[in-house]
Amino acid sequence: MSTATDTEKIPPRNKPDLADVVGTSILGVVGGFAAIMGFHYGLTVEGGQVGPGMLPCLTGAFIFLASAAEIFRLFFARVGTSGGRIMSVVEDIEATAAESIDAVAESHPDDDSSGDLDTFGRTEKQRNRAPFYIFLTFGVALALIPVLGLIISLAAAILFLLLVVEKQKWWTSAATTIGAAVFVYIVFGLVLSVPMPTGLLGLI
Amino acid sequence: MIDNLMLGLETAVSPENLLWCFVGVLLGTVIGLLPGLGSTTGVAILLPVTLAFEPVTALIMLAGIYYGSQYGSSISSILISTPGDSSSVVLTLDGYQMARKGRAGAALAISALASFFAAIISLIGLIALAQPIAKFALNFGPAENLAIILLGMATIVSFAGENILRGITMAAAGLLVSMVGVASGFSTARFTFGSVNLLSGLDFVAVMIGIFAVGEVLHQIRRGGEKPIRARFKDLLVTKEELTRSAPAAARGTALGFAVGVLPGAGATLATFLAYGVEKQVSKFKHLIGKGAPEAVASPEAANNAAANASFIPTLALGIPGSGTTAVLLGAFVIFGLQPGPLLFQQEPELVWGLLVSFFFGNLILLVLNLPMAPVFAQILRIPYVFLYPIVLMMSFVGAFALGNNTFTLWIVFFAGLLGYFMKRFDFPAAPFVLGLVLGPLLEKYLVQTSALGDGNLFIMFQRPFSLILTSAALIALAYPLVSAVVRNLRTRKAGAKVKEDVTQ
Numbered sequence: 001m002s003t004a005t006d007t008e009k010i011p012p013r014n015k016p017d018l019a020d021v022v023g024t025s026i027l028g029v030v031g032g033f034a035a036i037m038g039f040h041y042g043l044t045v046e047g048g049q050v051g052p053g054m055l056p057c058l059t060g061a062f063i064f065l066a067s068a069a070e071i072f073r074l075f076f077a078r079v080g081t082s083g084g085r086i087m088s089v090v091e092d093i094e095a096t097a098a099e100s101i102d103a104v105a106e107s108h109p110d111d112d113s114s115g116d117l118d119t120f121g122r123t124e125k126q127r128n129r130a131p132f133y134i135f136l137t138f139g140v141a142l143a144l145i146p147v148l149g150l151i152i153s154l155a156a157a158i159l160f161l162l163l164v165v166e167k168q169k170w171w172t173s174a175a176t177t178i179g180a181a182v183f184v185y186i187v188f189g190l191v192l193s194v195p196m197p198t199g200l201l202g203l204i
Numbered sequence: 205m206i207d208n209l210m211l212g213l214e215t216a217v218s219p220e221n222l223l224w225c226f227v228g229v230l231l232g233t234v235i236g237l238l239p240g241l242g243s244t245t246g247v248a249i250l251l252p253v254t255l256a257f258e259p260v261t262a263l264i265m266l267a268g269i270y271y272g273s274q275y276g277s278s279i280s281s282i283l284i285s286t287p288g289d290s291s292s293v294v295l296t297l298d299g300y301q302m303a304r305k306g307r308a309g310a311a312l313a314i315s316a317l318a319s320f321f322a323a324i325i326s327l328i329g330l331i332a333l334a335q336p337i338a339k340f341a342l343n344f345g346p347a348e349n350l351a352i353i354l355l356g357m358a359t360i361v362s363f364a365g366e367n368i369l370r371g372i373t374m375a376a377a378g379l380l381v382s383m384v385g386v387a388s389g390f391s392t393a394r395f396t397f398g399s400v401n402l403l404s405g406l407d408f409v410a411v412m413i414g415i416f417a418v419g420e421v422l423h424q425i426r427r428g429g430e431k432p433i434r435a436r437f438k439d440l441l442v443t444k445e446e447l448t449r450s451a452p453a454a455a456r457g458t459a460l461g462f463a464v465g466v467l468p469g470a471g472a473t474l475a476t477f478l479a480y481g482v483e484k485q486v487s488k489f490k491h492l493i494g495k496g497a498p499e500a501v502a503s504p505e506a507a508n509n510a511a512a513n514a515s516f517i518p519t520l521a522l523g524i525p526g527s528g529t530t531a532v533l534l535g536a537f538v539i540f541g542l543q544p545g546p547l548l549f550q551q552e553p554e555l556v557w558g559l560l561v562s563f564f565f566g567n568l569i570l571l572v573l574n575l576p577m578a579p580v581f582a583q584i585l586r587i588p589y590v591f592l593y594p595i596v597l598m599m600s601f602v603g604a605f606a607l608g609n610n611t612f613t614l615w616i617v618f619f620a621g622l623l624g625y626f627m628k629r630f631d632f633p634a635a636p637f638v639l640g641l642v643l644g645p646l647l648e649k650y651l652v653q654t655s656a657l658g659d660g661n662l663f664i665m666f667q668r669p670f671s672l673i674l675t676s677a678a679l680i681a682l683a684y685p686l687v688s689a690v691v692r693n694l695r696t697r698k699a700g701a702k703v704k705e706d707v708t709q
Contacts, residue, residue: 048660052387131422158594
């Protein structure tokens with residue numbers, strides 16, 4: 001005899017994260033594109049042997065199908081149906097460790113101010129933004145290499161990050177930047193004799 | 205064997221090699237304990253620095269960074285519950301609990317002792333097994349080599365965890381990236397989109413620097429930092445009870461870690477989780493696990509180091525990396541003009557045996573350094589990350605430039621960093637991607653050769669006994685988790701439908 005409690009035992013369906021769906025879809029599109037390109041490169045050469053397009057085509061088709069299956073799984077698999085496997089033991093421990101790490105990260109016992117601040121004194125919002133600014137800064141620095149040279153461009157990027165993004169004092173920022181630039185120049189420029197681009201400035 | 209060991213000893217104890225071994229393990233420890241910088245990152249960032257060295261010296265130093273960072277990452281797991289490397293994640297459970305109970309020093313000492321024990325035992329296994337496997341692999345033709353690579357990739361998938369499909373897709377994505385450029389054995393340029401810079405393909409060390417160094421560091425910045433628990437020198441004394449409880453756990457962890465580490469693609473992280481799981485089942489004190497039990501520190505830590513050493517077996521003997529870090533090390537071999545695989549033992553005995561014997565000295569140095577000095581190393585955790593990460597990023601970019609003296613490499617690092625950051629943030633595993641990237645050229649080479657051997661008929665893989673066994677094993681390893689996942693889901697659905705039917709009746 002069944003009751004309503006039995007219905008509760010049916011695991012619910014997964015609620016996929018948007019990021020998972022988007023990331024997997026991108027992979028699927030890339031896979032589909034690679035498969036088509038593989039045809040274009042030629043699947044076989046004379047004698048029916050493997051041609052330059054065979055592996056891209058197979059791999060691309062595989063990525064496309066696997067991504068489609070993954071999207072299907074994300075939407076239609078039921079929560080908790082992965083138990084009973086060898087790997088589920090590992091996953092359980094992994095989940096416990098992740099929870100423990102998050103608990104420590106959230107507790108911040110030494111932080112008497114907002115629980116949101118980390119030891120850098122940054123809020124979660126600032127932490128989320130930081131990688132974006134850092135990528136942008138390094139992107140600009142790389143674009144400036146033909147003008148400023150490798151070391152000066154990267155040093156300028158570091159100085160900008162420390163002063164503007166990390167809001168450090170100017171003298172500690174300057175000292176860190178100069179220290180890093182000198183260290184890198186000694187190791188790569190002098191010891192390893194790497195011919196580093198000096199740009200239009202032609203300094204170092 | 206003895207002759208080879210003597211040859212290796214002679215190479216390893218030269219003052220230059222000993223010095224760089226020391227530098228390697230020291231740098232490895234420091235890198236490992238910095239959150240977000242694991243062994244793969246350390247080896248990737250510092251690989252360009254070793255370009256001026258003799259190959260054997262460079263590899264001794266890079267290997268030192270590898271196992272040095274295994275020790276270092278345990279320190280940050282225990283003291284701040286922030287693993288430096290994924291293989292130390294499990295130490296955030298009992299290691300951190302011991303630290304919170306005032307046994308931080310003891311946890312660090314148990315971790316160092318278990319690591320050393322495992323390293324030495326697994327080194328014996330590595331020395332005993334690597335050469336016979338390499339010798340056996342000398343008989344392999346393209347079909348067998350292709351089958352081994354397929355098996356390696358299937359292993360990655362089998363151990364990809366709940367998200368098997370994602371693991372396998374990432375491995376395939378790595379394969380796809382490895383195909384950029386002119387196809388080996390053909391004159392067709394693939395996925396170059398008219399760029400001359402892409403004709404020679406993407407430098408996979410630069411891709412790895414991007415993914416592991418830039419991506420991981422930025423992910424750590426997003427995560428924030430913790431203040432370390434103070435470990436004092438006097439706490440380093442381990443009690444007799446802690447030692448007695450840790451010893452059998454370390455032995456179990458070593459055996460398990462070695463067995464898992466030998467499998468290409470399985471890696472040390474999996475070994476640590478399995479070792480912890482085994483302790484939860486078999487330990488006399490299993491009720492204490494999760495609350496700061498020394499055996500739950502000793503066993504995963506031993507498994508970690510044993511697996512790290514064991515992963516050199518497929519790397520050196522077959523040319524198939526056993527983990528993400530050995531994949532980068534494989535890149536180092538290639539940069540120095542060496543091809544890991546069966547012939548390496550014949551062609552470069554001094555290098556191989558020198559490298560293997562240096563593991564012993566490296567681990568000895570680590571034990572001597574770590575036992576009394578762990579609290580000193582821990583002080584590095586107090587340096588604000590704000591000052592460390594710009595330097596790491598600068599080193600990564602300049603190091604990548606040094607690989608080929610080409611500014612295009614810098615853009616590869618930049619975009620690979622972006623990719624690595626998003627992979628880490630949204631939980632797309634990097635290890636299968638990197639293994640696919642490294643194994644891609646080899647896979648295609650053997651695929652083309654096998655096809656030529658069979659006049660276009662790839663079924664010759666099923667006509668040779670050893671390749672038949674390996675290919676079948678690869679197919680089973682690949683199909684089993686996928687099929688069982690589908691079956692499980694269908695069963696759940698069927699059960700759900702039955703319950704629904706009963707309720708409506």
